[in-house]
Amino acid sequence: MAVQDLLRQRFFPHMWCPGCGHGTVLNSLLRAVLELGLSKNEIVMTSGIGCSARISGYVDFHSLHTLHGRALAFATGVKLSKPELTLLVPMGDGDALAIGGNHFIHAARRNIDITAIVMNNRIYGMTGGQFSPLSGIGVKATTAPYSTIDNNFDVVELATAAGATFVARSTTYHARECTELIKKAILHKGFSVVEILSQCPTHFGRKNREGDAGQMLENYKKITAKRGSKALEENPGLIGRGIFVEKEKPEYCQEYEKTIALAMKGAGR
Amino acid sequence: MNNVKFVQGNEACVEGALYAGVDFYAGYPITPSTEIAEHLSARLPARGGKFIQMEDEIASMCAIIGASLTGHKVMTATSGPGFSLKQEAIGYACMAEIPCVIVNVQRGGPSTGNPTHVGQGDINQARWGTHGDHAIIALTASNHQDVFSMTVEAFNLAETYRTPVILLLDEAVGHMREKLVIPEAGELETVDRLRTSVPKGVDYRPYLPREDGRLPMSDFGAEHRYNVTGLYHDMWGFPSASPRVVNELLRHLIDKIDNNSNAIIRYKEKFLEDADYVLISYGSSARSAIHLAKNRREKGEKIGVLELQTIWPFPAEIVREKCAGAR
Ligand SMILES: Cc1ncc(C[n+]2csc(CCOP(=O)(O)OP(=O)(O)O)c2C)c(N)n1
Ligand code: SF4
Numbered sequence: 001m002a003v004q005d006l007l008r009q010r011f012f013p014h015m016w017c018p019g020c021g022h023g024t025v026l027n028s029l030l031r032a033v034l035e036l037g038l039s040k041n042e043i044v045m046t047s048g049i050g051c052s053a054r055i056s057g058y059v060d061f062h063s064l065h066t067l068h069g070r071a072l073a074f075a076t077g078v079k080l081s082k083p084e085l086t087l088l089v090p091m092g093d094g095d096a097l098a099i100g101g102n103h104f105i106h107a108a109r110r111n112i113d114i115t116a117i118v119m120n121n122r123i124y125g126m127t128g129g130q131f132s133p134l135s136g137i138g139v140k141a142t143t144a145p146y147s148t149i150d151n152n153f154d155v156v157e158l159a160t161a162a163g164a165t166f167v168a169r170s171t172t173y174h175a176r177e178c179t180e181l182i183k184k185a186i187l188h189k190g191f192s193v194v195e196i197l198s199q200c201p202t203h204f205g206r207k208n209r210e211g212d213a214g215q216m217l218e219n220y221k222k223i224t225a226k227r228g229s230k231a232l233e234e235n236p237g238l239i240g241r242g243i244f245v246e247k248e249k250p251e252y253c254q255e256y257e258k259t260i261a262l263a264m265k266g267a268g269r
Numbered sequence: 270m271n272n273v274k275f276v277q278g279n280e281a282c283v284e285g286a287l288y289a290g291v292d293f294y295a296g297y298p299i300t301p302s303t304e305i306a307e308h309l310s311a312r313l314p315a316r317g318g319k320f321i322q323m324e325d326e327i328a329s330m331c332a333i334i335g336a337s338l339t340g341h342k343v344m345t346a347t348s349g350p351g352f353s354l355k356q357e358a359i360g361y362a363c364m365a366e367i368p369c370v371i372v373n374v375q376r377g378g379p380s381t382g383n384p385t386h387v388g389q390g391d392i393n394q395a396r397w398g399t400h401g402d403h404a405i406i407a408l409t410a411s412n413h414q415d416v417f418s419m420t421v422e423a424f425n426l427a428e429t430y431r432t433p434v435i436l437l438l439d440e441a442v443g444h445m446r447e448k449l450v451i452p453e454a455g456e457l458e459t460v461d462r463l464r465t466s467v468p469k470g471v472d473y474r475p476y477l478p479r480e481d482g483r484l485p486m487s488d489f490g491a492e493h494r495y496n497v498t499g500l501y502h503d504m505w506g507f508p509s510a511s512p513r514v515v516n517e518l519l520r521h522l523i524d525k526i527d528n529n530s531n532a533i534i535r536y537k538e539k540f541l542e543d544a545d546y547v548l549i550s551y552g553s554s555a556r557s558a559i560h561l562a563k564n565r566r567e568k569g570e571k572i573g574v575l576e577l578q579t580i581w582p583f584p585a586e587i588v589r590e591k592c593a594g595a596r
Contacts, residue, residue: 008496008507010505010507011507040494041490041491041492041494042490044489044490046335056496057496057498057507057508060494061494062338062489062490062494062495063494063495063496063497064335064338064489064497065496065497065498065499065500065508066331066334066361066498066499067331067357067358067361067499070327070328070331070358073323073327073328073329073331073332073335074331074332074334074335075335076295076321076323076328076331076332076335077293077295077321077331077332077333077334077335077336077337077343078335078336078338078339078489079335080293080319080321080332080336081293081319081335081336081339081341081343082339082340082489082490084490085339085489085490102324102325102328103324103328106323106324106328256314256319259314260314260315260317262314263311263313263314263315264314264315264317266315
């Protein structure tokens with residue numbers, strides 16, 4: 001099988017702008033699926049609403065394109081009702097952590113076996129460039145003409161505190177690294193979060209004078225460093241890349257099987 | 270005789286759901302519906318089914334839609350504030366044609382209102398609570414035997430027409446205790462959804478209706494992989510804004526309910542043969558209406574009762590016909 005076999009080519013061309021990072025995330029994700037040798041029938045991709053969320057239409061898996069912010073809630077229903085399925089949930093930063101923030105922390109708390117991918121462009125792409133809870137302070141957006149005063153979430157810290165048992169971060173500049181992280185996230189039994197910094201040249205880049213897609217990618221190289229690297233140690237201002245959390249903890253659907261066993265013995269009566 | 274029970278209406282609803290074959294429930298506690306969740310949290314896993322308490326009503330509605338797509342019979346239950354929260358996802362289930370049952374045990378509103386008291390103010394929210402043009406099925410019941418059978422009907426209609434079905438109970442019916450006789454298996458009809466017969470390797474078009482308007486489904490995880498979306502979509506489930514596609518889909522969503530209203534509409538009548546006055550009612554107030562009609566008849570007043578068990582689609586023809594002889 002080749003990457004093309006994982007795509008619904010009938011539905012191309014895609015809707016992303018030239019230079020959008022979301023296509024690179026799709027590429028890394030499909031390579032992860034390919035390298036793990038997963039069967040297309042065992043994968044369900046659930047997404048919300050946003051440029052990022054359109055990713056689910058292009059993949060030849062079972063795909064569920066839902067409501068803004070709710071992808072993880074739908075995915076929870078799919079997974080618990082049929083735990084043998086592999087759930088992939090790509091989300092935009094607004095999708096995952098503004099309107100969907102509650103579902104995000106609760107999916108993490110349950111440690112349900114779902115792979116969440118946060119495609120973080122620090123902006124609302126689809127609606128034309130409003131700031132998001134990941135924009136951070138001092139960002140220009142169509143709803144922050146004087147620049148933002150809102151603090152941002154740190155996806156890694158939030159996911160960790162909420163109970164995710166696999167947490168990683170990379171960028172679209174590091175596409176190969178993304179594939180490796182996504183592979184590990186899929187194989188991990190429990191709630192996995194991979195944050196991928198993904199450029200939106202059309203809105204974030206233009207408003208914040210970050211240049212074209214190429215320059216934004218170069219910037220990801222400059223502002224990040226691998227966990228454990230000398231560069232990161234010497235420059236704590238850099239953003240860490242790599243795996244932050246990887247731990248064993250009871251997984252929700254497996255625990256529910258125990259509840260079923262108890263109930264069948266009549267323990268609740 | 271353990272098929273005879275003395276239970277709350279909410280428990281009669283649970284029994285009906287189990288009889289119909291519910292095997293997935295997601296919900297968030299809210300008075301006066303909570304007993305439905307409590308009972309199912311014990312009963313579902315005992316039969317190998319799944320119960321999950323979600324973080325809110327929005328998530329509950331989304332989770333049951335996800336579980337329906339893997340081929341399960343699904344339900345959630347709530348009341349006023351929670352019903353408001355579910356509306357966006359109910360519209361999604363209309364658009365993506367996902368079978369599911371939503372029980373709303375009504376309380377007084379608006380807002381937090383009167384949580385422990387009866388209300389019947391959600392009729393229009395059941396019809397138009399979610400945005401945009403759409404059709405919906407909403408059922409009611411006034412006594413526990415009917416709560417049971419209308420719950421079974423709710424599942425049957427949801428699976429037949431691939432649509433959310435709203436069961437509008439109310440606090441009085443939900444909390445009152447009354448006798449319930451659980452029918453033998455097979456006594457009431459239970460309907461399973463149509464599943465596609467398109468073989469592996471042949472192009473399955475999940476959103477191409479058959480001539481009768483029905484859409485055979487394929488479970489997530491089975492051979493056919495397709496796209497489900499809340500956007501207007503073509504027969505493969507792929508988003509489209511083409512005026513032809515939008516028009517055809519919207520027509521289909523409305524026609525599949527409207528054209529079958531005769532098969533969907535249920536009602537009960539009492540003393541209508543010679544009635545000069547007809548009381549039209551449903552749910553707990555239908556009980557009062559029947560009581561009143563009986564009392565007044567003793568005094569010679571010819572009052573009858575028409576109890577609507579299907580509220581949406583509205584049984585306009587029936588109302589017209591049954592009231593034709595009235596003053
Ligand atoms: C309930 C609801 N509120 C608002 C919107 C409008 N909306 C659509 S996408 C979006 C934000 C998209 O940003 P993000 O999730 O970061 O993804 P991106 O487009 O940047 O990939 C918003 C606010 C909506 N579709 N639904
Ligand atoms: S608006 Fe931004 S996020 Fe959306 S497709 Fe264009 S570049 Fe990508």
